[in-house]
Amino acid sequence: MDGSKxxxxxxxxxPQTPISRRCSISSEDTVFGTTITPYPExxxxxxxxxxxxxxxxxxxxxxxxxxxxxLRDGMFGDNDGVVKQLSEIRSKLRSQGEAQRNGIDEINxxxxxxxxxxxxxxxxxxVEEEVEAEVDRVxxxxxxxxLEEHLPKQLQKEVNERKAELEQVRRDLHNSxxxxxxxxxxxxxxxxxxxxxxxxxxxxxxxxxxxxKDLFELNAAECKATLEDYGVETSSQKDSNLNRLMQFxxxxxQMVRTGSGKExxxxxxTM
Numbered sequence: 016m017d018g019s020k021x022x023x024x025x026x027x028x029x030p031q032t033p034i035s036r037r038c039s040i041s042s043e044d045t046v047f048g049t050t051i052t053p054y055p056e057x058x059x060x061x062x063x064x065x066x067x068x069x070x071x072x073x074x075x076x077x078x079x080x081x082x083x084x085x086l087r088d089g090m091f092g093d094n095d096g097v098v099k100q101l102s103e104i105r106s107k108l109r110s111q112g113e114a115q116r117n118g119i120d121e122i123n124x125x126x127x128x129x130x131x132x133x134x135x136x137x138x139x140x141x142v143e144e145e146v147e148a149e150v151d152r153v154x155x156x157x158x159x160x161x162l163e164e165h166l167p168k169q170l171q172k173e174v175n176e177r178k179a180e181l182e183q184v185r186r187d188l189h190n191s192x193x194x195x196x197x198x199x200x201x202x203x204x205x206x207x208x209x210x211x212x213x214x215x216x217x218x219x220x221x222x223x224x225x226x227x228k229d230l231f232e233l234n235a236a237e238c239k240a241t242l243e244d245y246g247v248e249t250s251s252q253k254d255s256n257l258n259r260l261m262q263f264x265x266x267x268x269q270m271v272r273t274g275s276g277k278e279x280x281x282x283x284x285t286m
């Protein structure tokens with residue numbers, strides 16, 4: 016060959032590792048855990064590599080014969096034969112070198128087209144996701160290990176207890192503000208929202224009424240379930256449970272019996 020080297024270029028024009036004759040591109044490769052099916056152009060790359068590999072093997076065989084003939088002819092002084100064979104080898108090397116350069120140029124074009132579009136985007140996205148997930152896991156493990164190493168268990172327990180106390184204070188403050196606001200609700204605006212009351216775990220009951228209208232229209236089962244969610248004692252009577260719920264929410268109404276005692280109506284609670 017003439018000693019020149021061909022270099023594969025990335026889509027950004029930077030040099031990449033050359034493809035040797037031992038490289039092969041399988042019909043399906045796995046990159047960073049993602050199975051990628053090659054484009055149809057891969058078969059063309061495989062064909063070009065096979066052609067170059069065959070040419071290199073032929074050259075190796077010819078050079079080996081030349082070496083044997085040179086040793087043999089040198090011993091018998093057949094210099095003309097050696098010169099002729101060297102001339103033939105030079106011609107073959109020039110032809111083979113040109114063919115290989117053309118093949119490499121073709122491979123460069125195919126790889127540049129593929130790596131510059133879908134494959135690179137897919138690999139980059141996959142890598143970024145895996146790196147972010149791994150960073151989160153590493154940080155979490157390191158923080159936990161640091162706490163365990165530098166904080167005694169008793170101190171960790173006290174920290175957790177203080178956190179729980181702080182959460183309870185926040186819930187109590189929220190519930191206090193909600194009850195104060197609920198005391199101002201009036202029946203003339205039944206669509207006005209009831210301020211929520213938090214449970215011990217910081218959540219709101221799924222049965223919690225959204226408005227005064229929803230509160231007044233609760234059936235017996237819903238009313239009882241709401242009280243139970245907040246740990247309030249219940250009764251077998253709907254009106255009794257509704258009164259307890261309104262007291263719990265600090266809504267200033269009560270259900271009272273009128274007339275014969277069979278009918279009930281809402282009345283503003285006496286402050």
